[in-house]
Amino acid sequence: MQNTDNTPEQKEEIPRTTSGFLIFLFKKIIEKRKYWLLLVWCLLAALGLVLFLTGNGALLPAIYMAF
Incomplete structure (x- = not known):
């Protein structure tokens, strides 16, 4: 059984600004x-x-017709 406790070092803070979130998302994709x-x-x-x-x-x- 895996340990599901979220310790502070396991949890990564998601940025609250748009640019910070996009950079965070890009880093996660890579x-x-x-x-x-x-x-x-x-x-x-x-x-x-x-x-x-x-x-x-x-x-x-046109976009409406595409979907």
């Missing part, structure tokens, strides 16, 4: 060797950037 998550991260950032730059919501119906 540490756990889940490199495919970096691709998902980049695709979501690119989609958000495109939606932000269009501004008028012209792409929203």
Whole structure:
């Protein structure tokens, strides 16, 4: 049986700022060797950037149809 007690040295503090959380997430992806998550991260950032730059919501119906 495994010890499930959370001692202070086992628990890692998650940052409360956006930039701190993104850095924490990036470090965890590298540490756990889940490199495919970096691709998902980049695709979501690119989609958000495109939606932000269009501004008028012209792409929203196309995104709705995609899902």
